[in-house]
Amino acid sequence: MTEPSRSTALLLNVDGLSVDYKLKGLSSRAIDGVSFALRAGEAVALVGESGSGKTTTAMAIAGLLSPNARVSEGEVRYRGERLPINDDVAMRPHRWSETSVVFQGAMNALNPVHRITKQIAEPCILRLGLSRSEATVRARELLELVGIPADRGAAYPHELSGGMRQRVMIAMALACRPSIVIGDEPTTALDVITQAQILKLFGDLRSKLNLALILITHDLSVVAETCDRVMIMYAGRIVEDGTVADVFAQPKHPYTQLLIESIPNPANGKRMIRPIPGDPPNLVNRPSGCAFHSRCPSAMTVCATEVPSLDEVRRGRVACHLHRPLTQEDKVAIHA
Numbered sequence: 001m002t003e004p005s006r007s008t009a010l011l012l013n014v015d016g017l018s019v020d021y022k023l024k025g026l027s028s029r030a031i032d033g034v035s036f037a038l039r040a041g042e043a044v045a046l047v048g049e050s051g052s053g054k055t056t057t058a059m060a061i062a063g064l065l066s067p068n069a070r071v072s073e074g075e076v077r078y079r080g081e082r083l084p085i086n087d088d089v090a091m092r093p094h095r096w097s098e099t100s101v102v103f104q105g106a107m108n109a110l111n112p113v114h115r116i117t118k119q120i121a122e123p124c125i126l127r128l129g130l131s132r133s134e135a136t137v138r139a140r141e142l143l144e145l146v147g148i149p150a151d152r153g154a155a156y157p158h159e160l161s162g163g164m165r166q167r168v169m170i171a172m173a174l175a176c177r178p179s180i181v182i183g184d185e186p187t188t189a190l191d192v193i194t195q196a197q198i199l200k201l202f203g204d205l206r207s208k209l210n211l212a213l214i215l216i217t218h219d220l221s222v223v224a225e226t227c228d229r230v231m232i233m234y235a236g237r238i239v240e241d242g243t244v245a246d247v248f249a250q251p252k253h254p255y256t257q258l259l260i261e262s263i264p265n266p267a268n269g270k271r272m273i274r275p276i277p278g279d280p281p282n283l284v285n286r287p288s289g290c291a292f293h294s295r296c297p298s299a300m301t302v303c304a305t306e307v308p309s310l311d312e313v314r315r316g317r318v319a320c321h322l323h324r325p326l327t328q329e330d331k332v333a334i335h336a
C-alpha cells in the first residue's frame, strides 16, 4: 500500500522581522530583518551562539514576546494571514493553537501542586472550550501520544523523571493541535540517553502529525540527526540557510565554517559548539557593516561599512560579501 501524500503547504512566512527590547531606557535590536518560510512537515534548526536572537525569533513567531519587546519592522504570516504580533489581545486566539513552544527545564514550567492530567487538561478547557471531562479524555490521549501511560497522569511533577516531565511539556504544547512546534533547547537539561529519546519523540510526532519543527539548539549533532534544514544566526540576523547536508559539507559563511570546524570529535562525547575567539557585538551599539567583521578571518574593507544582504545562492542563502562580485578596493583584507 502506498503512503498517503503529506501536505507540504506553506505554513509560516516571516518577512523582514525586527524586534527591539527596551531595558533601563536603552533600546537594543535583538533581531534585525529576519526572513524565512516554513512548510508543513519541515524540520528546521536554528543555530547560533548565545544572544544571537534564536529565542527572540521563536517568541515573536509564537506571539510570546516579553512586555518590554516590540516588533518594530516586518511581519509574520500564518497560512497567509498576517498575525497581530504586537497586539496582545488580538494575538490570543492564535497563541498556542498555531505555533507552540517547548522550553528547556520542564520542572520550572509545571505547577508542583497539580497532578499532570489536570495541568494538560487546563489548556484544553481554556483554549479549545472543552468541558472538564472532555479535557481529561484529551489529556489522557495526549499522554499516550507522547509515550506516557495515561494512568501516570495521576502523578505530581516531582514524581516523574526529567524525561517524563519533558514529555508532559510536549503533550501540553500539542494540546491545541498546533501545526508548528518550536523546541527551544528542549533537551539541554537532560542526560544523553533521555535527550535521544526526546528527539526521537519529536521525530515520531513530526511524521505522525505532519508537524513543522523549529529546533533551537547548540548541539550540531542534534541538528544532523533531527533536521532537514539549518539556519545560522549571528547578532540577530540569519547569515546562512541551507539543507543540513549542504551546510555541514560546504558551509558558505565564514561564521558557519568556524562553527563546523569547532565541533569537537563526537567520539569523545563532547558535541557542543566550542566558542569562537572574540566577543559577539553589542546590540545596543551595533557595529557598522557586517556584524562579524571584527572576528572574521576573511574580513575585507567592504565588510566594515556595508551590511551584507541575505542573498539566494546556489542551494541556499548566505549573507556575506565573499559571495558577491567585488572591486579590488573592496577586497583588501582587514586582518592581513
Ligand SMILES: Nc1ncnc2c1ncn2[C@@H]1O[C@H](COP(=O)(O)OP(=O)(O)OP(=O)(O)O)[C@@H](O)[C@H]1O
Pocket (backbone or CB within 6 Å): 021, 022, 023, 030, 048, 049, 050, 051, 052, 053, 054, 055, 056, 057, 066, 068, 283
Ligand atoms: N527580555 C529581554 N529584555 C531585554 N533584552 C533581552 C531580553 N531577552 C533577550 N534580550 C536580548 O536580546 C538578544 C537576543 O537574545 P535571545 O534570548 O533571543 O538570544 P538566544 O540566541 O536565544 O541566546 P541563548 O542561546 O543564550 O538562549 C540578547 O542580546 C539578549 O540580551
Ligand code: SF4
Pocket (backbone or CB within 6 Å): 253, 254, 255, 290, 291, 292, 293, 294, 296, 297, 298, 299, 300, 303, 308, 319, 320, 321, 322
Ligand atoms: S561579509 Fe565580510 S566580515 Fe562578514 S562574514 Fe563575509 S567576509 Fe566575513
Ligand SMILES: [Mg+2]
Pocket (backbone or CB within 6 Å): 054, 055, 056, 184
Ligand atoms: Mg535562547
